[in-house]
Amino acid sequence: MFFFLCLLLGCKDKKSKELNQKRILYKTYSIKQVGDQEYVNVFNAANDSLKNWTNNHLSAYAIYEENGWYLDNLICFNENGDRCVMALSYRLYISPDYDGMSQFYGAKIKGQWYFFRGGAFHLSRKAYVSADSIKYPLNFKTLDEIAMQNIFRGYLKKNSKDEWEINDAFFTYQLEDVGWGDFNRQSHKDTLENGKRFTNKKDYFESKYLRKSKEKWLYREK
Numbered sequence: 001m002f003f004f005l006c007l008l009l010g011c012k013d014k015k016s017k018e019l020n021q022k023r024i025l026y027k028t029y030s031i032k033q034v035g036d037q038e039y040v041n042v043f044n045a046a047n048d049s050l051k052n053w054t055n056n057h058l059s060a061y062a063i064y065e066e067n068g069w070y071l072d073n074l075i076c077f078n079e080n081g082d083r084c085v086m087a088l089s090y091r092l093y094i095s096p097d098y099d100g101m102s103q104f105y106g107a108k109i110k111g112q113w114y115f116f117r118g119g120a121f122h123l124s125r126k127a128y129v130s131a132d133s134i135k136y137p138l139n140f141k142t143l144d145e146i147a148m149q150n151i152f153r154g155y156l157k158k159n160s161k162d163e164w165e166i167n168d169a170f171f172t173y174q175l176e177d178v179g180w181g182d183f184n185r186q187s188h189k190d191t192l193e194n195g196k197r198f199t200n201k202k203d204y205f206e207s208k209y210l211r212k213s214k215e216k217w218l219y220r221e222k
Contacts, residue, residue, distance in 0.1 A: 019148045023074055026148075026155050029166060033077040042084060042106060042113060047071055049115045050088075053216065060117070060216045063100070064090055070140060071104065072147050076155045078171045082108040085155070085174060087147035088117065091137030099123045099138050103151055105175060107209040114213040118174065121150075180208050 031039050054065035072087040088104035103118030125134040128142050138146075157167040181190055183201045190204065191197055198204035 016145060019145045023144065023148055023152075025164065026076060026152060027074055029156060029164065030075055030077045033079060033166070034081045038081070039075060039077075042075060043071070043073060045113050046086060046104065046106060046115050056217075058216050064088075067092055067094075070143060072144060072151075074144075074147070074152060075106075076152055076170070079166050079168065083171050083175055085151065085171070087143075087151040089123075089143050089147075093137055097125055097134050099125065099143075101143065101146060101150070103174065105209075107175075107206065109206045109210060114209055116209065116212040116216070175209075176205055180205060 034042070050061070050064065050069055050071065053061045054069075057065065067090045070089040070091065072089070074087070076085045077083070084106040086104040086106065087101060089099065089101045091099045100120055100122055102120035104115065105118055106113050106115045108114075123138060123143075123146060125136075125138060128138060128146070129136075154167055154170045156164045159165045181187070181204070183198065183204050186197050186204070190207070198207065
């Protein structure tokens with residue numbers, strides 16, 4: 001039993017170290033795309049946005065207003081430095097067995113960053129901590145590791161020279177694929193104000209991001 005416990009803890013520690021090394025690698029490549037100062041600026045802007053939304057009691061962010069939020073300090077930028085993926089969590093102190101996490105996206109449009117939330121999922125504490133600890137929210141280190149496995153996985157890929165490079169499909173899948181609309185089959189509400197269709201894919205999706213950013217203000221708690 002003692003041997004099994006040591007083996008289990010050793011495997012867990014090894015996995016934790018591997019995730020931390022990958023996190024450092026991801027952050028290094030991400031900073032290369034935008035520079036240290038822009039990296040910090042985007043993180044601060046995202047935090048300020050969350051404060052603004054919770055202070056204004058937007059219903060889509062009510063759970064963060066009630067429980068607070070934890071924004072992972074890893075930001076994955078695309079090659080153009082105009083899109084990013086982050087991990088946003090909340091810790092349910094009133095819950096006996098779970099917390100939550102979601103993708104948190106950013107898009108730079110005409111020099112300004114806009115932020116919006118992606119899909120969310122519950123985190124069962126039973127899967128990450130001992131039975132004695134499930135009554136407590138997951139700690140930040142555990143949340144960072146969960147984000148590496150679920151939110152940021154696939155950010156980098158190996159090229160033909162066996163070198164790491166940013167994976168464009170990582171951003172296409174999350175910010176252009178299912179749920180964002182079809183550029184080739186635009187619906188009525190996708191059209192420009194003058195009634196014409198979008199002819200540029202970048203403009204098309206940026207219009208989606210702007211709409212997503214503005215829609216949250218339509219639903220404010222009384």
